[in-house]
Amino acid sequence: xxxxxxxxxxxxxxxxxxxxxxxxxxxxxxxxxxxxxxxxxxxxxxxxxxxxxxxxxxxxxxxxxxxxxxxxxxxxxxxxxx
Numbered sequence: 001x002x003x004x005x006x007x008x009x010x011x012x013x014x015x016x017x018x019x020x021x022x023x024x025x026x027x028x029x030x031x032x033x034x035x036x037x038x039x040x041x042x043x044x045x046x047x048x049x050x051x052x053x054x055x056x057x058x059x060x061x062x063x064x065x066x067x068x069x070x071x072x073x074x075x076x077x078x079x080x081x082x
Contacts, residue, residue: 038077
């Protein structure tokens with residue numbers, strides 16, 4: 001699986017409207033600077049895969065995403081706006 005494939009899967013999971021063709025009319029504006037927590041509830045294999053992706057992003061220089069806390073059933077990601 002490539003990074004582009006993983007990105008497409010994550011986008012499709014986050015925005016189910018994209019799958020049925022009824023995209024929203026306007027993209028919501030960001031609420032401003034700060035951090036956003038993303039709660040991920042998934043099987044352990046998916047969480048391990050996501051953790052490897054985050055590690056690869058960090059190794060490549062991405063400093064605005066990190067894993068805040070996780071268990072074998074869920075994970076909290078923190079994404080800092082640029």
